[in-house]
Amino acid sequence: MTASFDPAEAGWQTVALSEFMDLIGPVWQRHTDESTHYGLLVAEKHRNRNGVAHGGVMATLLDMALGRTSSEAQGGRKQATINLDVQFLAPVQVGEFLVAECRVVRATRSIMFMHGTLRVGERVCAVAQGTWKILGA
Numbered sequence: 001m002t003a004s005f006d007p008a009e010a011g012w013q014t015v016a017l018s019e020f021m022d023l024i025g026p027v028w029q030r031h032t033d034e035s036t037h038y039g040l041l042v043a044e045k046h047r048n049r050n051g052v053a054h055g056g057v058m059a060t061l062l063d064m065a066l067g068r069t070s071s072e073a074q075g076g077r078k079q080a081t082i083n084l085d086v087q088f089l090a091p092v093q094v095g096e097f098l099v100a101e102c103r104v105v106r107a108t109r110s111i112m113f114m115h116g117t118l119r120v121g122e123r124v125c126a127v128a129q130g131t132w133k134i135l136g137a
Contacts, residue, residue: 005041005097012039017064024060036072038065038100042092053092062086062116062128065100070112070132073104077134079112084130096120110134 012028015038021027024046028039040046040061048054063084071079092098102116111131118126 040098042094042096058126059086061100066102066114066116066130069102079132079134082131082133086128088126090125092125
């Protein structure tokens with residue numbers, strides 16, 4: 001996808017998150033039959049010294065998307081990240097639309113085990129596994 005990609009025209013909606021995520025975003029979301037996907041249009045502000053999306057931006061998008069997916073699976077209960085393990089597989093260029101697809105691997109009464117994938121189109125750019133604590137459980 002190129003810099004001219006418009007998430008709104010493609011059916012994505014902005015999502016209100018936190019002031020911190022506002023620094024990175026806007027973050028976009030789109031509901032599918034299976035889950036909610038989250039997206040970020042990579043801009044100049046996301047570049048590292050090599051000219052591609054900074055790994056911290058990619059990890060932050062995954063952390064947010066996995067946490068929201070986990071919370072959604074638990075009826076909106078508040079949760080906190082216990083751990084997040086990210087593998088960076090391919091660079092993301094400025095102007096590309098990065099999409100996080102997440103799923104629950106396993107759920108217990110108080111812990112959620114999650115998996116996420118970051119893609120640009122069909123290209124897998126990063127994968128992550130993480131664990132979330134359901135607060136108050």
